[in-house]
Amino acid sequence: MDENVNKDKQKQQLKKYGFYVLLAVIFAGTMWMIFRSPASGKEKEKEGTGFNTEIPDPK
Numbered sequence: 001m002d003e004n005v006n007k008d009k010q011k012q013q014l015k016k017y018g019f020y021v022l023l024a025v026i027f028a029g030t031m032w033m034i035f036r037s038p039a040s041g042k043e044k045e046k047e048g049t050g051f052n053t054e055i056p057d058p059k
Helices: 002-035 042-046
Strands: none
Touching: none
């Protein structure tokens, strides 16, 4: 009976470590997605396409 309890305890411990590893991988992936460098040319192309600065302000 003690052997069965020890196996269950060990299985729960491995599940816990596995869960923490999964969370760490998800966290690392999220941080990489947030702080990665932008795509080579796509961001530079989009840089000046939003607001036309050549139109004068109305008075």
